[in-house]
Amino acid sequence: xxxxxxxxxxxxxxxxxxxxxxxxxxxxxxxxxxxxxxxxxxxxxxxxxxxxxxxxxxxxxxxxxxxxxxxxxxxxxxxxxxxxxxxxxxxxxxxxxxxxxxxxxxxxxxxxxxxxxxxxxxxxxxxxxxxxx
Amino acid sequence: xxxxxxxxxxxxxxxxxxxxxxxxxxxxxxxxxxxxxxxxxxxxxxxxxxxxxxxxxxxxxxxxxxxxxxxxxxxxxxxxxxxxxxxxxxxxxxxxxxxxxxxxxxxxxxxxxxxxxxxxxxxxxxxxxxxxx
DNA sequence: CTGGGTGCAAAGTATTTGCATGAAC
DNA sequence: GTTCATGCAAATACTTTGCACCCAG
Numbered sequence: 493x494x495x496x497x498x499x500x501x502x503x504x505x506x507x508x509x510x511x512x513x514x515x516x517x518x519x520x521x522x523x524x525x526x527x528x529x530x531x532x533x534x535x536x537x538x539x540x541x542x543x544x545x546x547x548x549x550x551x552x553x554x555x556x557x558x559x560x561x562x563x564x565x566x567x568x569x570x571x572x573x574x575x576x577x578x579x580x581x582x583x584x585x586x587x588x589x590x591x592x593x594x595x596x597x598x599x600x601x602x603x604x605x606x607x608x609x610x611x612x613x614x615x616x617x618x619x620x621x622x623x624x625x
Numbered sequence: 626x627x628x629x630x631x632x633x634x635x636x637x638x639x640x641x642x643x644x645x646x647x648x649x650x651x652x653x654x655x656x657x658x659x660x661x662x663x664x665x666x667x668x669x670x671x672x673x674x675x676x677x678x679x680x681x682x683x684x685x686x687x688x689x690x691x692x693x694x695x696x697x698x699x700x701x702x703x704x705x706x707x708x709x710x711x712x713x714x715x716x717x718x719x720x721x722x723x724x725x726x727x728x729x730x731x732x733x734x735x736x737x738x739x740x741x742x743x744x745x746x747x748x749x750x751x752x753x754x755x756x757x758x
Numbered sequence: 759c760t761g762g763g764t765g766c767a768a769a770g771t772a773t774t775t776g777c778a779t780g781a782a783c
Numbered sequence: 784g785t786t787c788a789t790g791c792a793a794a795t796a797c798t799t800t801g802c803a804c805c806c807a808g
């Protein structure tokens with residue numbers, strides 16, 4: 493288990509128990525919706541407010557400590573920022589997995605044939621995961 | 626200009642003036658947010674309700690006449706369903722363009738190395754469009 | 759004529775804001 | 784001690800629902 497105290501401070505965020513819980517949950521779960529995060533947090537902090545969840549998620553988004561992943565036909569999930577990667581979204585159980593896919597060829601093609609300058613790519617593959625098959 | 630009367634009927638939707646306007650706007654604009662669609666519609670139907678917009682968008686989504694495209698850091702846009710394709714999203718002006726990218730190689734790789742069964746893929750490339758460079 | 763569509767108002771859901779108290783550093 | 788975070792309540796934003804009236808077929 494990583495200790496996120498210093499990492500939070502590096503992002504100009506005080507290391508409160510609530511924030512440490514959020515980072516731990518994100519670390520363990522990988523991807524989580526606001527709703528699920530709140531449900532898990534309530535178990536540890538019975539009087540936590542949804543406002544606190546939103547404020548912290550928004551602060552962490554602003555300084556790029558975490559990122560939002562928009563999933564077709566489902567709620568957004570949040571994850572700790574890491575190297576660029578794509579996502580697998582199970583249409584049955586809702587599970588989101590990271591997957592490293594090399595998009596260089598594609599990005600090079602776009603660079604050649606288009607005048608559009610690509611800064612980032614977001615790819616989500618929807619389907620059925622191993623467990624649900 | 627395509628006449629969407631029969632196309633709407635084929636989707637079990639009566640061809641009302643409001644719906645014909647929505648289909649025309651989608652056809653011309655390509656991609657549009659709920660908000661912008663409402664603004665354009667108000668010019669033609671001064672007393673149109675947002676509820677009518679939402680009801681129609683939801684009906685058209687249900688029968689797959691249109692699709693929602695989720696854009697990172699921006700509002701969702703809606704487009705008339707067509708062959709599978711990807712999107713370019715300009716981070717400056719917000720413009721969304723269609724782009725045909727062959728993802729077969731990638732999907733084959735995933736099929737080989739993963740146990741995940743892919744049904745569909747959603748790729749958005751964010752960056753700066755021609756006009757904004 | 760009949761069923762479905764529209765517009766309005768109200769309800770529901772999601773997210774943000776203001777502020778007093780309290781905790782981090 | 785000072786700054787910033789939390790939790791509550793209220794406000795705002797977004798989306799859906801119920802219903803009376805109206806129009807497409």
